[in-house]
Amino acid sequence: MTDVHVVGVGMTRFGKHPDADSTDLGAQALLEAVADAGIDPRLIEAAYCGHVFQGMVTGQRVLAQVGLAGLPLTNVENACSSGATAIREASFAVRAGEYDVVVAVGTEHLTSQFRGALTPDPSDPEAAVGATMPSVYAMRARRYMHEFGMTREQLALIPVKNKNNAALNPLAHFRTRITVEDVLESRPVADPLRLHDCSPVTDGAAAVILMSDKAKKRFCDTRAVRLAASTLRSGSVDVEPTSMTFEPLTRLTAQDAYERAGIGPEDVDFCEVHDCFSIAEVLRVEGLGLFGQGEYPAAVQRGEADLGGRLPVNPSGGLLGKGHPLGGTGVAQVVELVRQLRGEAGNRQIEGAKVGLAHCRGGKAVGIEGAACTVQVLTR
C-alpha cells in the first residue's frame, strides 16, 4: 500500500471577508495549493470538500470556479472536524490505489451565518435551559479549576500565547499581541470565560494536495511531507456522570493515530489542537497524552508550550488567534504542520521539527460524548 504525502498547501487570510463567499475563498486556497505543489491542476483526479453551513454542493462550486468541473467530488460535513475528515477521506482514496493526486479543501463563510455564540440544536435538552457553547466550556473550566487548582490567571496565559503566536502569522484573524490583563479585563461572556477566551467568528479556507508514492516521486519529490496517520472517531455512548475535565474521545482518537504512525506522544515535536476556547486547549493536550492530567496550566506558565518551548502548542495562533472558520479549520491546521515541517514558517518557525500533530473535535449529539474527533500526524 502506498504512503500518502502532502505536496502542496494553500490558505486564504483568516478573518472577515465581506466581499467574498465560501466559493471564492475555497477557490483561492485551492489555486494556491496547486501553485505551491508546482503541478498542472489537470493532474488532480478527485476532490473532497469540508464545510458545515455553506449549503448543498459547495465543493462543486469551488471546483467549477477554478475550471476543474467533472471530477468525482465528495462534500463532507462533520461539524468542526469537517475539513480534517475531508483530508482523511482523500487520503483513503490515495491509499486504496484509486487515485494518485487528490485535493482536500475546507471552506466556510461564517460571518454571513452567525454573530456571537453557536447554540445547541433546538432538539437537545440543553436548549431548554439557555445553554450556549461558551457556557458549556465555562462549566468545564470552573470544574477544572476546582479539581486541579488552576487559577484564572493561568488560564489567561493560553489566549496570550496563542494570540501572540497569531501576531507572527500574516494569515491570522488577530494580529495584535495581548497581555494577561487584556484577557481578564475583556467582556465577560460566560463566567469564568471572557471574550479573549473564545475563538472568533471567522471566514476562511484552506486546501492541501495529496499524492501517492508514485506521483510524489514523479512530480514533487523535494518538499513533500508524509501524512503518517489520519484518524477519526465519534463519541461512545455517554454514561453519566461523565467527566468534564478529561476527554476519552480525544484519548482514543489519539491512540489510534499513534499506533498508525508508529509513534508515541513523546515523539510529537509540536501540535495544533482545537482551542475553540482557552480551557479546550488544556483538555485537548491532556487528552492527547502530551501533558499529564492537571499539569498543562503550570507547564504553560513555565513556557513549555511557547514557540521556543519543549512542545509548542498552536504555533499558528490556533483557533483563538488564527480564527475558526469551521470547515476551514482542520485543513488549515495541516497547512501549518506542513509549513513548519518544511521549515517555511517564517518568524514562527520551530527549529528542527520532525513530527507534528493536529487535533480537531466538534459537534454535540444527545447521548454521545462528542460528535467527531480527528487526529492527524505528519512527519518529515
Next chain:
Amino acid sequence: MPRPTDLPTPTPRSSSDDQVFWDGLAEDRLLLPRCTSCGSVFWHPRPFCPECSCTRIDWFAATGNGTIYSYSVTHKAPGNWGAHAPYVIAYVELDEGPRVMSNIVDADLDMLEVGLEVQAVFHAGADGGAVLRFTPSPG
C-alpha cells in the same frame, strides 16, 4: 447582585424516550429512568441502559436534591435568552447519581459555588408543560 427568576420556559420538544420525564415535570415531580437489570440510574432518558444495554427501563420519583457540580453565569446569549442575562447554567449532580444540565434560580450570584446544595423547582410554561430548574436548599 441580580436574582434571576423569570427565565424563558420554552415548550419542551419531547420524544417517546422522555415523555414520562416531561409529564412528571408538569405534575411537579422529577422522574428518573432506572435500568431494571443492573439498577443504574441514568440521564438523559433513552430506551436502553447505557451501562448494560438492557431495554427494560422503569421510572421512579427522585428526591430533587443535589449539589452544583459546576456552573457558569452566562452574560451573552442569543434569542429571547439574551434579555434575561446574566443567568446561571449549571450541572447539578442529583443525589441519585446522574448529572443534569439546568438553571439555578432565586440565588444570589455571589453565593454560588461548586458543591452548593440545591433542590428542584418546576417552572410551568404557557402550554401546560414545565421545565426543571434548581434553587439553593434552605438552611
